[in-house]
Amino acid sequence: MSLAEPAALPVAASAPARLHILNRFSHRFKASLPAYLLLLPSLIFLALFTYGAMGRVFVDALYQRATPKAPLRFVGLDNINAVLADPAFTGAVVNNLIYAVGTAIPSIALALLFALALSRTNAVTSALRAALFLPVLIPMVAASALFLFIFLPNVGLLDYYIGRFLPVLPNWLGDSDIALYAIMVITIWKNAGYYMLFFLAGLQAVPEDVMEAAHLDGAGPYQRLRHIILPELKPTFLFVIVIATLNAVTQVDHVFVMTKGGPSNSTSLVLFYIYEQAVEHYDIGKASAATLLTLAALMGLTALSFRTMANREGGA
């Protein structure tokens, strides 16, 4: 922790003094060696698959092949421009924004309701918490397999039980106006129980005596929620919103299994677009450009939220 120490040496650095600094550094490096050796295994894998991958995305986004077998040539920002001009990409971005807002808000609202209702621990609430948490554990692919049948036209679970109340049976996954919303239902079902955990933890911080005092002052349940509980949960909200947004971009396996982006691209999301470019069109340049844009957007968002959080803590 004493990196700054050499600066405190006399300014007139004569030759022996400079040697002295050098010695200190080599001594310090020697003292640090065991730590570096312990960190080495982790750093190798991080260098390969995190920082190296980041660098690769930057470089790959600048190159393009005319045909899959043609040599690579430098194209500068052409890939980025091509991606931004691609209606399939902008469509995927719009879909992903709708998907993010349409999954984050309902799942967070439900999570808050669940946490408020189940904040006390007894046998009944533990069982209910477990029931609501079960979908979090299962793979998105397994959830997709179950919901494929639930959304199956005519004979599926939804049509079988609810269809008789509807004038026309919608084709849940086959109608381009509905499919994205059907996909969103699965995400909400899967994530609400996860976010509930954070609200349950956050609710522990709400002081019971303040709640009772507020009640004595005549505050009803709604007022206590609005003026005591919600302000106390603000950091939890911020945190859960960040996770929900990240999930809206990364946790989209059901699109691959259930709709493959269709019908007519109505459920194509950004990660699916990247996958299509890389795996189906072998267009690494465009896939990297799209990855770069997505990473930039997400890192901007996390940085912003960290700053808001830091500001809040600093101001408090």
Added chain:
Amino acid sequence: MTLIDRLFKDTPLATRREITPKLGFALTVLLAIVWLIPFLWMGVATLRPPSDGINAMAELMPSLKPTLDNIRDAWEIGDFPRYALNTTIICTGILSVQFVTITLAGFAFARLDFAGKSLIFYLFLMQLMLVPVLLIVPNLSLVAQLGLYDTLIGVMMPFFASAFGTFLMRQAFEAIPTELEDAALIDGASLLQRIRHIYVPLSMPSFSAFAIISVTSHWNDFLWPLMVINSPDKRPLTVGLSVFTATAEGTQAWGTIAAGTLMVIAPLLVTFLIFQKRFISSFVTSGIK
């Protein structure tokens, strides 16, 4: 004393007569039931004989003549034993290497003082912000260059270092009193011996918390193995299930799909129901992952 009164008996006396919390609770109970319906259907459909026909498939009342035919079909057609083996290899492979890397790095951050500590700390922190799924394209070309395309090692490799695990272990090691280590130091124990015999045994709860998060998330991984694996006999459960579902959907074999899904998620569900408390607390810490 009615059931509702019993449930609310530990609420503060003053608020016990309010109606809104009870409505919220009732709504939650209702939604919890709705939340369980897909699982209920999965169980009922697995045991329903195919002779009941497609029109009875959605019926949530269990069949009167339950059968294990669907499970047998899924087991035979789907090659699930092979998929389960691959997933097990992937999860244990990742976890064993992670245990080594996070223990060593966690110890360095917790107990050693070295030049550039905060810089390296931020390098680790960056991994938490760069979600690995987004780096599939560059990582796939790297895995291919290393000659690991279509191998299980290729699936595991990007996850061998874990910033989340490192921070978890750092926290656990910092809580261990240095006096214990000093005693071992006097006895002449080397650095690795001290980690192995003092720090690791005392940090088991953190290891198990990390194991839960690591295994569940890699058990459920889909997109990355889908890209790396090409041969059918190297597929993990998730990729296998998606291929199986696509085939069985064509023949409307929903009972077998339900049985296949059940096989994929049963190990996780059973472990969860046994270690419920541990799972929940691990998942709360995983928020920063």
